Amino acid sequence: MRIFTVFAIGLLFGLGIIVSGMANPAKVLNFFDVAGTWDPSLAFVMGGALAVTAIGYRFVFRMPHPFQANAFALPAIKAIDLRLVGGAAVFGVGWGLSGFCPGGVIPALGIGRTEPAIFVAALVVGMMAAKAFDASRSAARHSALERHDALPEN
Structure with a gap:
């Protein structure tokens, strides 16, 4: 039953992205072009999503689980923290350069163009790089702690 629910939610999200036009990167990029061909429709899509989410959370969090x-x-x-702000900045730059966001690119894969596939490939490489970077930082921190613990006490 859970897989059906997840599928239905994903399908609803994908249909919303397609119907709203947000699978079209030009529409998204026009939102960011305030001095040129500005298209405010992304703001309306986000506002609608925010309203539905705010109402939904009121109902959902009244439930015990x-x-x-x-x-x-x-x-x-x-x-x-710096990690959150940095990640948000990278997300925003990627979205502004490509016109795709990670959630919206999945339905766009179905349009048969190469741009969404290239974006998804870059997204996967970026996630793998971030994971490797976190692992190396964690290992370096662990190694530094071991060296510190091995120092003789005065």
Whole structure:
């Protein structure tokens, strides 16, 4: 049953992206072109999504748990740090340069053009690079702690 629910939600999201025109990178890029061919429709799509989400959260969080889980899985980290800001900046630059966002590019794969596939490939490479970078930072931190612990005490 859970796989059907996930499929239905993904299908609804994809249809929303297609119907709203957000699978077309030119439409998204025109939103960012404020001095030229500005198209405010992205703001209306985001505003509609925000309104539906705000109303939905009011109902959902009144429930003791989600329909298909024992508890809500909410983020524990609430700090705004360099990693969050940097990731948001990279996301914004990628979106502004390509016209695709990670969620919206999935339905765009179905239009048969190469641009969405190239974006998805770059996205996967970027995620792998970020994971490798995090692993190397974690290993370096762990190594530094081991060296510190091995120092003789005075």
